[in-house]
Amino acid sequence: MTQHLELESRIGAYEAAERAQDSIDHAHEAIAALINAKRQEIAILDSATRAWGMAVAGIPFRAGDRILASPVEYGSNHILLVHLAERLGVSLEFLPLDANGLVDVAELENRLDERVKLIAMAHVPMHDGLVNPVAEVGALARGSGALFIVDACQSAGHLPVDVRRIGCDLLVGSGRKFLRGPRGTGFLYVRQAVASRLTPAVLGLDGVSWHSGTYHLAPGAPRFETWEVDAAARIGLGVAVDYALQWGVERTWRRVRHLAAGLRERLAAVPGVRVEDRGVERCGNVAVTFRDLDPFDVRAELLRRGINTWVCLDNAACHDMQLRGLSRLLRVSVHYYNTEEEVERLCSALEALTSGRAAGRTAGVFA
Incomplete structure (x- = not known):
């Protein structure tokens, strides 16, 4: 290009x-x-x-x-x-x-x-x-x-x-x-x-x-x-x-499913984090909400640590999210090039955030 x-x-x-x-x-x-x-x-x-x-x-x-x-x-x-x-x-x-x-x-x-x-x-x-x-x-x-x-x-x-x-x-x-x-x-x-x-x-x-x-x-x-x-x-x-x-998409799809399954299992053990995904077959998009934190604040802190995520608002999926009472959630998407170590780094960062142990936490940011 x-x-x-x-x-x-x-x-x-x-x-x-x-x-x-x-x-x-x-x-x-x-x-x-x-x-x-x-x-x-x-x-x-x-x-x-x-x-x-x-x-x-x-x-x-x-x-x-x-x-x-x-x-x-x-x-x-x-x-x-x-x-x-x-x-x-x-x-x-x-x-x-x-x-x-x-x-x-x-x-x-x-x-x-x-x-x-x-x-x-x-x-x-x-x-x-x-x-x-x-x-x-x-x-x-x-x-x-x-x-x-x-x-x-x-x-x-x-x-x-x-x-x-x-x-x-x-x-x-x-x-x-x-x-x-x-x-x-x-x-x-x-x-x-x-x-x-x-x-x-x-x-x-x-x-x-x-x-x-x-x-x-x-x-x-x-x-x-x-x-x-x-x-x-x-x-x-x-x-x-x-x-x-x-x-080969078949090949990378297997890798994505493996990483996403591990991520969901790991996130389920993090206090204050809820995995919102439904379905029978699940993909590399992982949707989470937080008991005490705003997804925008979480995304900003993760971005500071070099971890890319995205906040989904209900205006982008208004019918379903509003029916479920969700105004916003954090989307974490894995791809084939991600590693298990990166998944663990994300989950450790979320554990620090939900427990209030985030390094460099600014007063009021997570209020």
């Missing part, structure tokens, strides 16, 4: 892109290989939020149509669904969860009828360690005729994602999370057979072909793309996906 930006500064953006066109285009092929798709089924956009919004807004909803969504949808996706319901008169319904916090597949089947036009589900929520049964949902969706969109932002590069096995029509992912690619990159998978049913709300030169004063939409996912792109970011995304494929 830096080499390309330096080249742009020396010879110009168009000229640099011409020289690097193969590397820019390679990102599509890399993502297709990652999720077992075809090249023409992949569009690259500037974020997963953009990709998800473009896909859903391209569905021809009518008043009275129904959308079924999991209650753990990411906040931006939730907002768009509410917006569509208010603007178009469609019905937005959140699916119930079973005892393990997973979407109740049997209840989903009971709710399906000819009015259901879309099923939306997060593969892995941003605020929980659970993995939703997306393949089971995909089988139901395909039999019903409803479109099925999967949010794979937290799962792409984290665990195996195979669109053929899942049976989804649409899937979005982020370049900057477990794929470790550049920020400002997202991708959209559109199953070839359903692309003709979708009309993007915004069109660009790369999404159409001109014919005698009129235009025709591109035949696959490229209809969602625009001509102007961040060339350096696309190059970086392709390199990041290649790197993940070289390691």
Whole structure:
């Protein structure tokens, strides 16, 4: 990426892109290989939020149509669904969860009828360690005729994602999370057979072909793309996906699960810490709350010690977190490159914080 930006500064953006066109285009092929798709089924956009919004807004909803969504949808996706319901008169319904916090597949089947036009589900929520049964949902969706969109932002590069096995029509992912690619990159998978049913709300030169004063939409996912792109970011995304494929996602997934299981077991023994994860199969995202500490204060102290975590707020998973009475929690995510020693260092730091033994504790910070 830096080499390309330096080249742009020396010879110009168009000229640099011409020289690097193969590397820019390679990102599509890399993502297709990652999720077992075809090249023409992949569009690259500037974020997963953009990709998800473009896909859903391209569905021809009518008043009275129904959308079924999991209650753990990411906040931006939730907002768009509410917006569509208010603007178009469609019905937005959140699916119930079973005892393990997973979407109740049997209840989903009971709710399906000819009015259901879309099923939306997060593969892995941003605020929980659970993995939703997306393949089971995909089988139901395909039999019903409803479109099925999967949010794979937290799962792409984290665990195996195979669109053929899942049976989804649409899937979005982020370049900057477990794929470790550049920020400002997202991708959209559109199953070839359903692309003709979708009309993007915004069109660009790369999404159409001109014919005698009129235009025709591109035949696959490229209809969602625009001509102007961040060339350096696309190059970086392709390199990041290649790197993940070289390691092997099946292989790194085993490592992530091992580390996360050890982390959860260790955290459960720390006084004042509660592990909030649900599910049967659990991933590398570990969600915790604290009896006497604010997650923001904990994150700040951990960051001071060189440990990166993140605070999830209820506006980013409002339906589920508000139902559970959670306003904020700390997300600790492990990846294959982390070590058992780093897991122990994190847990020791949390023990010091919860017991009031944090070195250099500033008066009032943890009040």
